[in-house]
Amino acid sequence: LSDKLSGIFDKLTRRGSLTEADVEEALREVRRALLDADVALDVVRSFSDKVQNRAVGANVIKSISPGQMVIKIVNDVLVETLGETAEPLNTEERPPVIIMMVGLQGAGKTTTTAKIAKRLKERNKKRVLMASLDVKRPAAQEQLAILGRQVEVDTLPIVPNQTPLQIARRAAEAARLEGYDVVLLDTAGRTHIDEPLMQEMADIKSYASPHEILLVADALTGQDAVNLAKNFDARVGITGIVLTRMDGDGRGGAALSMRHVTGKPIKLIATGEKMDALDEFAPKRIADRILGMGDIVALVEKAAATIDQQEAERAAMRMAKGKFDLQDLCDQLAMAEKMGGLTGIMGLLPGVAKMKDQLASANIDDRIIKRQRAIILSMTPKERRNPDILKASRKRRIAAGSGVKVEEINKLLKQHRGMADLMKSMGGANKRGGGLMGRA
Numbered sequence: 494l495s496d497k498l499s500g501i502f503d504k505l506t507r508r509g510s511l512t513e514a515d516v517e518e519a520l521r522e523v524r525r526a527l528l529d530a531d532v533a534l535d536v537v538r539s540f541s542d543k544v545q546n547r548a549v550g551a552n553v554i555k556s557i558s559p560g561q562m563v564i565k566i567v568n569d570v571l572v573e574t575l576g577e578t579a580e581p582l583n584t585e586e587r588p589p590v591i592i593m594m595v596g597l598q599g600a601g602k603t604t605t606t607a608k609i610a611k612r613l614k615e616r617n618k619k620r621v622l623m624a625s626l627d628v629k630r631p632a633a634q635e636q637l638a639i640l641g642r643q644v645e646v647d648t649l650p651i652v653p654n655q656t657p658l659q660i661a662r663r664a665a666e667a668a669r670l671e672g673y674d675v676v677l678l679d680t681a682g683r684t685h686i687d688e689p690l691m692q693e694m695a696d697i698k699s700y701a702s703p704h705e706i707l708l709v710a711d712a713l714t715g716q717d718a719v720n721l722a723k724n725f726d727a728r729v730g731i732t733g734i735v736l737t738r739m740d741g742d743g744r745g746g747a748a749l750s751m752r753h754v755t756g757k758p759i760k761l762i763a764t765g766e767k768m769d770a771l772d773e774f775a776p777k778r779i780a781d782r783i784l785g786m787g788d789i790v791a792l793v794e795k796a797a798a799t800i801d802q803q804e805a806e807r808a809a810m811r812m813a814k815g816k817f818d819l820q821d822l823c824d825q826l827a828m829a830e831k832m833g834g835l836t837g838i839m840g841l842l843p844g845v846a847k848m849k850d851q852l853a854s855a856n857i858d859d860r861i862i863k864r865q866r867a868i869i870l871s872m873t874p875k876e877r878r879n880p881d882i883l884k885a886s887r888k889r890r891i892a893a894g895s896g897v898k899v900e901e902i903n904k905l906l907k908q909h910r911g912m913a914d915l916m917k918s919m920g921g922a923n924k925r926g927g928g929l930m931g932r933a
């Protein structure tokens with residue numbers, strides 16, 4: 494499949510921008526790959542529409558083929574849809590934090606409950622209590638108790654003939670009285686979604702008011718994933734998804750389906766029966782696995798790095814000439830987010846090591862990068878080229894537009910002035926040094 498894809502992407506000839514036909518041809522194969530990965534049909538359709546919208550008309554950067562551009566866009570949209578960053582469990586509320594596990598029978602709820610308990614105990618130093626509300630399956634409560642002993646986490650003592658709500662009440666009381674930080678409620682599942690199951694989950698939810706409701710789903714869930722996620726979310730209101738059996742052959746297309754229809758984050762990935770087999774969700778890795786085109790993704794990344802390199806070189810060239818306006822700063826900030834710090838880009842300039850301290854004192858910091866970009870993006874292109882024309886009234890407008898105080902704009906302008914001066918002096922030095930760009 495991958496070979497076939499490379500073939501098609503190679504066929505896309507080099508043009509100024511991607512045409513509808515280019516993109517459609519590439520997307521035919523992408524759709525097939527997604528279906529092979531068990532992504533639900535509706536999701537495949539709307540995903541490929543999203544890619545199409547983004548891709549048609551997109552510029553093809555010189556030295557990068559249109560095919561590579563399409564791959565980059567497919568990959569980007571996939572990672573975006575999956576959720577760019579891992580979202581942690583919400584465990585920092587006032588204790589006891591209640592986490593409720595829901596899902597079909599055999600999805601891995603009980604196993605995952607114990608894995609999460611172990612993780613919260615070991616990594617987050619939480620006092621954890623587990624309780625099984627599964628009164629349907631014989632020995633379901635014993636199963637959790639056995640796992641509890643294995644991971645050395647307390648389980649609520651078993652009292653026969655109680656309803657799930659009675660067990661939930663005992664768990665809440667025990668947590669309050671005995672000072673547990675987190676209570677994990679493992680619930681009963683069924684082989685398929687039905688009304689009694691949904692009603693039971695809804696009742697437990699309104700009774701226990703959990704901080705997290707995690708839908709546990711098998712990564713091998715195919716076309717059913719959409720129905721499953723939609724139903725649980727509509728009736729119970731999930732806060733996150735745990736995908737199990739990612740150690741199997743499945744490519745995990747269910748991740749895309751469920752995320753797409755619920756918008757809820759995939760929080761954890763289970764990769765085996767052992768109690769340590771639980772990972773944070775890594776969107777890039779899962780995207781790779783769903784697309785099933787590792788080699789092409791590697792190509793994409795190389796292509797993206799090339800773009801960054803070219804942009805960086807262009808920026809370095811302007812800097813060397815002593816030109817550094819707010820637009821340049823804005824571009825740099827965007828790149829800094831990607832490349833891990835402004836020093837990464839500045840590193841392209843010879844002799845920059847000497848400036849490290851000055852750069853550090855310029856206080857470029859991840860937290861403020863986003864805000865600073867917002868400020869610059871609120872300015873007109875003319876203002877970006879020549880910030881000296883900014884009057885107090887415009888600054889107030891820009892402050893309002895970007896959600897910051899005027900002082901912050903002044904600080905940014907001062908910082909930019911400092912940097913521009915530095916660039917200028919460096920540009921001069923390099924001229925004397927005999928040509929910077931010859932070395933880049």
Ligand code: GDP
Nearest residue numbers: 598599600601602603604737738763764765766
């Ligand atoms: P529940 O009915 O949702 O509570 O599911 P269980 O937790 O009882 O799990 C059902 C079976 O799946 C057990 O044999 C587990 O060991 C197994 N299982 C759970 N998670 C995983 C996983 O991530 N990978 C593999 N290979 N097996 C798992």
Ligand code: MG
Nearest residue numbers: 602603627633
């Ligand atoms: Mg169970």
